[in-house]
Amino acid sequence: MASAIAANRLELLQIADAVARDKSIDKQVVLTAMEEAMQRAAKAHYGTENDIKVDIDPKTGETHVSRYLHVVELVENDKTEISLADARKRNPDAQIGDIIAETLPPVDFNRINAQNAKQVIVQKVRDAERERQYDEYKDRIGEVVHGVVKRSEFGSVVVDLGKAEGVVRRDEMIPRESFRAGDRIRAYIYDVRRETRGPQIFLSRSHPQFMVRLFAQEVPEIYDGVIEIRAVARDPGSRAKIAVISKDSSIDPVGACVGMRGVRVQAVVQELQGERIDIIPWSNEAATFIVNALAPAEVTKVVLDEDTHRVEVVVPDEQLSLGIGRRGQNVRLASQLTGWQIDILTEAEESERRQKEFATRTALFMESLDVDETVAQLLASEGFASIEDVAYVDAGELAQIEAFDEDTANELQNRAIEFIEARNAALDDKRKELGVEDAVLEVEGVTAAMAVSLGEGGIKSLDDLAGSTTDDLLGYYETSKEKERVRVPGALEGFNLSSDDINAIIMKARVKMGWIEAEPEAAEEVLEDAPEEGAES
Numbered sequence: 001m002a003s004a005i006a007a008n009r010l011e012l013l014q015i016a017d018a019v020a021r022d023k024s025i026d027k028q029v030v031l032t033a034m035e036e037a038m039q040r041a042a043k044a045h046y047g048t049e050n051d052i053k054v055d056i057d058p059k060t061g062e063t064h065v066s067r068y069l070h071v072v073e074l075v076e077n078d079k080t081e082i083s084l085a086d087a088r089k090r091n092p093d094a095q096i097g098d099i100i101a102e103t104l105p106p107v108d109f110n111r112i113n114a115q116n117a118k119q120v121i122v123q124k125v126r127d128a129e130r131e132r133q134y135d136e137y138k139d140r141i142g143e144v145v146h147g148v149v150k151r152s153e154f155g156s157v158v159v160d161l162g163k164a165e166g167v168v169r170r171d172e173m174i175p176r177e178s179f180r181a182g183d184r185i186r187a188y189i190y191d192v193r194r195e196t197r198g199p200q201i202f203l204s205r206s207h208p209q210f211m212v213r214l215f216a217q218e219v220p221e222i223y224d225g226v227i228e229i230r231a232v233a234r235d236p237g238s239r240a241k242i243a244v245i246s247k248d249s250s251i252d253p254v255g256a257c258v259g260m261r262g263v264r265v266q267a268v269v270q271e272l273q274g275e276r277i278d279i280i281p282w283s284n285e286a287a288t289f290i291v292n293a294l295a296p297a298e299v300t301k302v303v304l305d306e307d308t309h310r311v312e313v314v315v316p317d318e319q320l321s322l323g324i325g326r327r328g329q330n331v332r333l334a335s336q337l338t339g340w341q342i343d344i345l346t347e348a349e350e351s352e353r354r355q356k357e358f359a360t361r362t363a364l365f366m367e368s369l370d371v372d373e374t375v376a377q378l379l380a381s382e383g384f385a386s387i388e389d390v391a392y393v394d395a396g397e398l399a400q401i402e403a404f405d406e407d408t409a410n411e412l413q414n415r416a417i418e419f420i421e422a423r424n425a426a427l428d429d430k431r432k433e434l435g436v437e438d439a440v441l442e443v444e445g446v447t448a449a450m451a452v453s454l455g456e457g458g459i460k461s462l463d464d465l466a467g468s469t470t471d472d473l474l475g476y477y478e479t480s481k482e483k484e485r486v487r488v489p490g491a492l493e494g495f496n497l498s499s500d501d502i503n504a505i506i507m508k509a510r511v512k513m514g515w516i517e518a519e520p521e522a523a524e525e526v527l528e529d530a531p532e533e534g535a536e537s
Contacts, residue, residue: 019125029128031056038063046104049079065104071096133164134199138192144213145203149183159185159203166201174205174237174273186271188213206236211277214268215242219257227253230282233336237273239325241293241333243282254279278333286311290342293334297323300347307498310341317346361385369415378403379412391416424448436460443512445505450492457491466509473502 016034020027038054042065046052051068069082071094087094094100147159147166155170157179168187179185187203188210204210212229221227231243244253257279258265265277278296283289287302290311301314315323323344324331335342345353358380365376368387382401384390390398390412398409427448431441434455439462441451446465459465459472474497475490492502511518 026128028058030125031058033123033125033128038065042104047079049077051080052104063106065106066101067104069100069102071098071100130199133201134192134194137164137189137199137201141189141192142209142213143189144186144210144217145189147185147187147203149179149181149185151181152179157185159187161201164199164201166203168203168205172202172204172206174275176237177205177273186214205272206234208232208234208240211240211242211268211272211275214271215257215264218264218267219259221246221251221253221256226251227256231337231339233333234275235329235333237275239276239278239329239333240272241278241280241337243280243289243293243337245282254281280337286338286340290334290338290340293337294323294330294342297330299323301350304340308341309339310343312343312345314345314347314350317348320344320346365390368419369412371412371415374403375412387416387419391420427452431455434460437462439512440465440509443505443509445501445508450495453494454491459491462509462512466506466513466515468506468509470499470502470506473497473506474499 016027016030019030035054035056038056039052042052042054043050046067053066053068055064055066056062057064068080069087070080071084071087072081073084073096075081075083082100084094084096087098087100090100090102091098145161145166147161150158150160150165152158157168157173159166159168166187166189168185172190185205187205188207189201190204190207190209191202193200193202209232211234212232215229216222219227222229226248227244227246229242229244232240233242234240242257244257246253246256256264265279269275269277280292280295283292286304290302290313291299294313294315297315297319299313299315303312303314305311313323322330325333331342331344358377361380361384362373362376364387365371365379365384366373369376369390378401379390384393393413395406395409395413398404398412399406401409404412431448431451434452436451436455437460440446440454440460441448443462443465446454454460454465457472459468468491471488471490473490473492475493476488477485478488480486507516510516
């Protein structure tokens with residue numbers, strides 16, 4: 001590099017051209033680095049307090065060294081300032097505040113200056129090269145790239161991508177696969193970051209989207225957008241599930257992905273080290289999609305719970321192991337693919353559970369309504385699950401039950417209402433005994449039983465309820481000294497409430513306290529429910 005600084009003008013431009021081409025950066029970046037190196041050398045020669053600027057003409061290679069002086073009335077530092085009188089000797093039109101450029105003779109580079117210049121240029125070129133790499137790859141996130149393994153570092157693999165290096169960390173590789181220097185590799189760019197050591201291009205072979213991109217390369221219909229991969233779940237190196245749908249009803253999405261004699265899917269399987277891939281049709285119907293996702297297991301019944309986003313799946317007894325899969329793999333991947341929490345039961349287990357539920361409901365009705373076992377069983381078999389169901393259902397529905405008439409239906413409802421009133425009265429007495437304020441019970445969504453639980457949890461006033469958090473009411477996990485997760489129960493944990501339900505109760509309490517204002521929709525509802533002015537109450 002010392003020879004570069006001492007070169008004549010033509011050689012200077014030739015060197016800048018050569019470095020720019022070799023590093024794939026702009027020639028002006030190299031010239032700017034050379035200017036800064038010369039500027040440092042000039043400051044070292046003339047004094048660091050001088051304001052010196054070096055310019056290299058990009059066309060001729062001619063170097064200009066200038067010292068800038070500020071025109072002032074009173075000179076305090078003659079290295080950076082010049083009086084108006086002296087300035088006008090050089091430029092008759094000079095004014096206070098102007099800058100006079102004084103040309104200085106070129107500096108002869110000694111060994112130390114040349115070495116410093118070399119360091120400056122090398123660093124500037126390296127910085128420019130890093131910036132070019134970042135700009136080139138930051139918009140390529142989501143692409144599959146080819147490269148050559150350069151070396152291994154602590155289990156991670158450094159990949160030469162041509163103009164940059166990427167890294168496949170150990171946790172982003174397919175289990176049990178290994179690469180040696182010189183091996184060709186395909187990987188998915190999932191992140192590009194600026195770091196102090198330069199831009200880091202993070203590659204992955206275990207990312208779900210890596211498999212999606214591989215299918216897009218093997219299946220023209222996916223590349224063209226005719227077939228869409230809607231969801232992916234992977235257990236890298238072992239098994240995967242993809243859900244596909246076709247925008248053209250004449251094209252079978254599963255068959256297109258499999259290919260003639262399985263040639264398309266096998267190409268992807270080979271790249272993924274023999275990973276078994278289940279290709280299933282995607283469906284808008286959650287139940288149908290879940291049944292498809294659990295293939296090859298057969299499903300006889302599906303019960304969805306929209307509130308908790310859980311699904312109960314019933315399979316034949318002999319299909320249980322197939323549905324769950326080895327180490328729970330099949331049901332875990334199906335759950336990831338569909339976004340539903342899947343619970344698998346055998347037909348025998350479901351029958352046993354239903355019998356237990358039936359017996360529990362029968363006992364509840366016998367005790368609460370003071371009826372014999374036959375009547376209680378009739379109610380349970382008709383789908384009544386609680387005393388409230390009996391009390392507030394239309395009397396005509398009760399009367400339609402076999403062996404019931406209108407009088408029996410009315411009597412059952414009266415007994416149910418009496419039971420609820422007695423239970424609520426007992427709960428209210430207990431609430432008052434615990435010291436829970438009436439205002440707590442007035443919050444929409446809070447029942448008498450919930451008020452008692454709140455009191456037992458130390459939440460006795462509207463202020464206490466408004467100041468509570470979701471965790472206070474719903475419960476949470478914490479780590480014990482023995483590093484074990486311990487459940488801390490919430491005051492309303494046993495009421496099957498979601499976090500949204502809990503938040504709604506807390507917000508309504510805060511509105512009552514005046515801490516926050518009611519939502520506009522809620523305020524409008526209040527106005528609509530209020531009696532009109534002058535109307536009879």
